[in-house]
Amino acid sequence: MSSKVLLYLEHDGRKLQGEMTRLVSKGNEVAEALGGFTIGALVGDIGEELLAEARRLKCKEIAIVSDPSLREYQPELFRPALESILDEASPHLVLFRHSYVSAELAPALAYRCKAPIVSNCLEVEVKDSRIEVIRPYLRELCWGRVSLQGEPPYFITLQRFAAHKDAAANDEPPRVKEFRFRPPSKVRIRSEGITRRAESEDISKAEKIVAVGRGIGERTNLKIVEEFAEALGATVACSRPIADLGWLPVERQVGISGKTVCPKVYIACGISGESQHVAGMKDSSLIIAINSDPRARIFRVAHYGVVADLVSFLPVLTAAARRAPQPGKGTESKKG
Numbered sequence: 070m071s072s073k074v075l076l077y078l079e080h081d082g083r084k085l086q087g088e089m090t091r092l093v094s095k096g097n098e099v100a101e102a103l104g105g106f107t108i109g110a111l112v113g114d115i116g117e118e119l120l121a122e123a124r125r126l127k128c129k130e131i132a133i134v135s136d137p138s139l140r141e142y143q144p145e146l147f148r149p150a151l152e153s154i155l156d157e158a159s160p161h162l163v164l165f166r167h168s169y170v171s172a173e174l175a176p177a178l179a180y181r182c183k184a185p186i187v188s189n190c191l192e193v194e195v196k197d198s199r200i201e202v203i204r205p206y207l208r209e210l211c212w213g214r215v216s217l218q219g220e221p222p223y224f225i226t227l228q229r230f231a232a233h234k235d236a237a238a239n240d241e242p243p244r245v246k247e248f249r250f251r252p253p254s255k256v257r258i259r260s261e262g263i264t265r266r267a268e269s270e271d272i273s274k275a276e277k278i279v280a281v282g283r284g285i286g287e288r289t290n291l292k293i294v295e296e297f298a299e300a301l302g303a304t305v306a307c308s309r310p311i312a313d314l315g316w317l318p319v320e321r322q323v324g325i326s327g328k329t330v331c332p333k334v335y336i337a338c339g340i341s342g343e344s345q346h347v348a349g350m351k352d353s354s355l356i357i358a359i360n361s362d363p364r365a366r367i368f369r370v371a372h373y374g375v376v377a378d379l380v381s382f383l384p385v386l387t388a389a390a391r392r393a394p395q396p397g398k399g400t401e402s403k404k405g
């Protein structure tokens with residue numbers, strides 16, 4: 070029986086999505102328990118920069134389908150491209166990051182392989198050579214453990230990537246295998262190009278995050294949060310209502326329908342701590358919450374909590390952060 074774990078490597082055409090190193094880390098852990106190895110699947114119009122980044126991943130192999138017609142994501146082209154990798158690799162397990170892309174690709178591929186699929190999982194484990202997953206049910210009111218039945222391959226989309234220790238992975242760079250792209254004869258929808266918003270920062274790679282929620286009250290108050298983040302050298306992220314209101318781009322949203330982040334410091338400002346948000350940030354190394362409600366759920370996951378009004382408290386913190394000595398800039402501070 071094949072014990073390979075195939076990982077779908079998501080990218081934006083130039084760089085891998087920030088969660089991919091953690092997807093590989095999780096994949097290696099599962100592959101090691103199965104006695105197999107990981108293969109990263111890269112589909113697109115793959116340039117040097119992206120290939121070099123993929124080669125730094127701790128996979129044993131990188132399987133590539135590269136073609137100019139795959140420059141923009143199109144399910145009707147990406148699906149057959151991935152199928153050619155699947156046919157050759159015949160993996161035991163196929164792991165995706167839970168995203169809008171995998172929500173299309175994973176079920177379509179599982180259907181074609183007549184294989185079981187479990188989406189939106191929080192964890193995947195190997196128990197007595199069986200794959201088990203934990204996933205939320207009833208809008209996260211409860212979690213359930215599911216043991217995958219039937220013949221492999223199994224398809225899983227993962228919404229969370231806990232900070233797993235890297236399982237023993239090969240020290241050598243991965244072998245790269247290229248596959249020729251055979252476009253399907255009939256394509257019903259063809260994209261003529263996608264206009265991207267100029268969003269420079271990938272929050273999933275940030276080491277320090279200041280996240281803002283509905284507690285900020287007014288759009289004009291965002292400036293207070295941005296100044297605080299700037300003083301700390303942190304990246305600004307947000308909860309869903311802030312992205313829905315269009316106050317910050319959706320790429321800044323943390324949570325199950327946004328990004329999963331794992332920074333060294335996560336400062337949640339005016340965020341209630343609903344499970345859909347917490348799922349995207351709970352693995353941060355240090356969580357600090359600022360909320361005016363002492364019973365806010367965010368305090369259950371926070372390491373430190375401050376009960377305060379953001380609008381009056383953050384400017385004080387910003388001023389203190391600006392006065393604090395910056396690493397590498399000596400310890401002198403100006404006295405006014």
Ligand SMILES: Cc1cc2nc3c(=O)[nH]c(=O)nc-3n(C[C@H](O)[C@H](O)[C@H](O)COP(=O)(O)OP(=O)(O)OC[C@H]3O[C@@H](n4cnc5c(N)ncnc54)[C@H](O)[C@@H]3O)c2cc1C
Binds near residue numbers: 309342349361379
């Ligand atoms: C299918 C689905 C997917 C979802 N995906 C996501 C997701 O990816 N990400 C996400 O974030 N949400 C997601 N949500 C929405 C989620 O359920 C919550 O509604 C959302 O996270 C709440 O955002 P919030 O904490 O900013 O706002 P609220 O829940 O309104 O909380 C605001 C908080 O601010 C505090 N506050 C108010 N005024 C102040 C003040 N002056 N100073 C300090 N604190 C103050 C309040 O006490 C409160 O705790 C999803 C929901 C569904 C159903």
